[in-house]
Amino acid sequence: MSTILTTIVTPNGKVFEGHVQMVSVRAKSGDMGVLPNHMPLVAPLEISAVKLKTEEKDEYVAVSGGFIEVRRDSITILTESAERQEDIDVARAERAKEEAEARLAELGEGSPEYEAAKNDLKRAENRLRVASLK
């Protein structure tokens, strides 16, 4: 099967680089499976799991939104934070989830802090979900 060079980049550096058969992402416009020779595009991503299908295995990476850029010869995911499944600290994500829930319970809906806490909760829940994927 053909492959395409795929990179996941954050401000802290590369989290993944490899040749993949398919990249599955959750774009704002919906779920997308990108194969080699896909038409070029840029699309914003949800806080979600990225699935990378390589010749050896399927890998999952938690991303906190960002963008996917598909080019003829490469795919780049650029995001504020990304963690490979095996690097996710589950206890930390559980703590972050509890803290976000506590803040949401205190804050008034619609305030900027409320939206920030909702995003913190989404990131924590996403990390927990990605850590538990088989």
Ligand code: ATP
């Ligand atoms: P926390 O409240 O636990 O810091 P956060 O959602 O505020 O979580 P971010 O600001 O999204 O954290 O990320 C900061 C850095 O910490 C990033 O490099 C991110 O990859 C890493 N990170 C955050 N949570 C985890 C986790 N549960 N396991 C591994 N790395 C994490």
